[in-house]
Amino acid sequence: MRLEVNGITRTLPCRTAFEARALLGGETAIVILNGFQLDRDRPLADNDVLTVIPKGAMPDREQLESMMLARHTPDIHKKLQKGRVAIAGLGGLGSNIAVMLARTGVGHLLLVDFDIVEPSNLNRQSYYIRHLGMPKTLALQSQLAEINPFISVETRTVRVEADNVAELFAGCEILCEAFDRPEAKAMLVSAALEKLPGVKIVAASGMAGLASANAIRTTRPLERLYLCGDLETEAAVGTGLMAPRVQICAGHQANTVLRLLAGIEEP
Template sequence: MNIFVNEKIYSFEYGVTAFEVRDIIKKDADIVVFNGFIIKEDVILKENDRLVLIKRGEIPDKEELEHLLVSRHTPSVHQKIKNAKVGIAGLGGLGSNVALLLSRMGVGKLLLVDFDVVEPSNLNRQQYFIRHIGMKKVDALTEIIGEINPFVSIESKNVFVEQSNIQSIFSDVDIIVEAFDNPKSKAALVNEVLTKMPDKKIIAASGMGGYFSSNLIKTKRVTDKFYLVGDEFSEARPGQGLMSPRVCIAASHQANMVIRILLCQDNA
């Protein structure tokens, strides 16, 4: 029978176990990932099961690195999302977090769109570091993603998004993540996509200010191509700022919805 070991196919007799395969192929591996789950007890393998064998502290070669990066995924997930292209409009608290989450998932292509630079007040919730202050956000985030998953193809556009350029910017993406702070920009993007880009799905956000309960943030499917994340009432305003925990929760909702759409699980 065929077993995938670090994404290479090997043939074994029926009845072979995970630890037996480890001892044959990589005896010094101290982490054994079986179909996305680290196992401590041996299991009998079946046809097309997947094992990833990892030695702690060992830096793999480039050929093997991508497989190890996604070793904790459910089998077949990586193959389904690797060819996708996701556009992220705005690289602040939402967008920078969404970009990193999708990079860690192994989404194959990201389009990063923002016109701003990193400044100190961004650091309370956005995925940048002190060394990035003054850098264009598209450049800083491209650098960070390259340090996490160099197999993600990044296209960046340092441009202010407005109604006149929305279609040209996002023409070739599968899904658009709306991650703007500016309500006018939010409305322009959502309206343009819903009325003039029938082949695109968009995930927008509304309501994540203050320190209300995190359980109020949810994902709602508004139409078959429009999804809304947030609590829909706690917009940022004087006396009700934006803080990392709730912003990151909303960003995680958006990233998770992207993956669900790509895996055709968005009807549930």
């Protein structure tokens, strides 16, 4: 039977998916048939797309891409592979956005931050004790290499200012604003709208405290500007930044990026 197996067209003497699993990966391997993970055996047909994933083993590039295609809609994944996304600020929002985009296979990420990892970051940012004292750019780049070593991750360890926005983010399709301070957010959004024609900006406002997660939403106040958050709750004395709402907002930003790369515009 002629099948596409882990990204390679092969002819196998197998009539069912689990027969192919026994031949290629053993009984504990994960089997994905035409984009659906199987919990029971299914018959195979010519030109089926089969992915067999041995547990605990790192696949090569072609196999990993095949697995990503199996998990995602193939046409969508190909669009994500071509994506060029910049993330300005690698704190609670930016570090989590980067991890989500790497996991979904966005092909090129640019990480920009001037700061180092310090202990108070550990309450909501995607860093570990081993990263303390490291530049956030390099700490995050090392994490992403462990998640998906086959995407391109560039870093710039600099402070973003109004006069370097055009130089830093030229060539990116989408820019994620992920700063903490309102004045820095406003500076970046204003400069990007003025100096980066055609670039879409995904920004955030309002994710502090313990208010309902359902208040966090995605809006589109301008043609090229998407805004995620509850638009109200800023960090202040008695209202801290904590992992759940920060990561929910980061999820909104990452999801908006994926939708834009896939050609889905928010209303």
